[in-house]
Amino acid sequence: MRKFMTAAALAASALVGAAAAQAEPLKIGMMVTLSGPPAALGEHIRDGFMLGIKHAGGKLGGQDTEVIVVDDELKPDVALTKVKGLLERDEVDFVTGIVFSNILQAIFKPVTESETFLIGANAGTSTFAGRGCNEYFFSTSWQNDTIHEVMGKYAQDKGYKRAFLMAPNYQAGKDSITGFKRYFEGEVVDEVYTKLGQLDFSAELARIAAAKPDVFFTFMPGGMGVNLVKQYRQAGLVDTIPFLSAFTVDGTTLPATKDAALGLYSSSQWAPDLDNEANKKFVADFVEEYGYMPSLYASQGYDAAQLIDSAVKAVDGDLSDKDAVIAALKKADFASVRGDFSFNNNHFPIEDYYLVEAVKRDDGFYAVSAKEKVFDDYGDVYAKDCPMK
Secondary structure (H helix, E strand, O other), X not given: OEEEEEOOOEEOXXXXXXXXXXXOOEEEEEEEOOOOOOHHHHHHHHHXXXXXXXXXXXXXXXXXXXXXXXXXXXXXXXXXXHHHHHHHHOOOOEEEEOOOHHHXXXXXXHXXXXXXXXXEOOOXXXXXXXXXXXXXXXXXXXXXXXXXXXXXXXXXXXXXXXXXXXXEOOHHHHHHHHHHHHHOOOEEEEEEEEOOOOOOOHHHHHHHHHHOOOEEEEEOOOHHHHXXXXXXXXXXXXXXXXXXXXXXXXXXOHHHHHHHHOOOEEEEOXXXXXXXXXXXXXXXXXXXXXXOOOOHHHHHHHHHHHHHHHHHHHOOOOOOOHHHHHHHHHHOOOOOOOOOOEEOOOOOEEEEEEEEEEEEOOOOXXXXXXXXXXXXXEOOHHHHHOOOO
């Protein structure tokens, strides 16, 4: 367990705020994956969130703020044990973070049943977007399917007829394939689900080469994506079978894939070069603070901090009126770094989505660049099944 300070500067571990002897601070439990190949995703979310606190003067909603960071280790049983500690021992006011959908599924019930506000900064499984929506859950990312729908629509619009699809075998992987197929009307020549955490894709690449599809689409986050991109390039497939992806070629993997990923297309609701003032400040300050280029995960963590800040401020720090806090959260009264942002009835965002390309910037950083807007003010398809209004 770690605690972070943000006042004049963010320290590696300590309390956030200076008034320990005064009223109880606002307590945030941040659960992210900080172990193994996907650790970069959790680090980006954490760093984005902490920058959000710094931009709020070290106090979310004007309240002294304590952030307790825990590593879920990408193990649902570990996550369940640790979230119970956040709720019962630490008595946090908000739980945020949550990188992977299997972790969200493990901790969703104990958090929401305790009437603790759960602000998802990444995982957006369909399970909680439709009939399973909950008034205590809000997402500052997306519902899983939507990012992949961007790629399905792009593939359809490009006229590709035969697609090979691949994703890890867990809920987010299944959502990704569902999302892609929602807009792609061609033939799916193969649909492969790999082991979560797999790093050797030689067998799958052989199947792709043998199938000779018009296009390859994958969702392979973190270290899985790094290895897949490198191996795909080494196999010589990039020049013959277009590589489309989501959460595979992004700000967490590009520092490792470097030139191997250049020119590859992906999808995102955010990019470092989106032209709005909030985003320009976020990117510049993030690079200055941490020395690396933020990813979409960092942007989601930053917006999670902004969302909490806006809600706590709206209720003057009084979190006892749960309905008032929920109403304040739903207003999303902050300037999102992605531009347009509002909540659907299921508390997932309505936002714009882009086709992005892996590039090497003039400042030397590898990043994605927005190429075209694919969806405008887009909400997920599950919202219609959510009973909340």
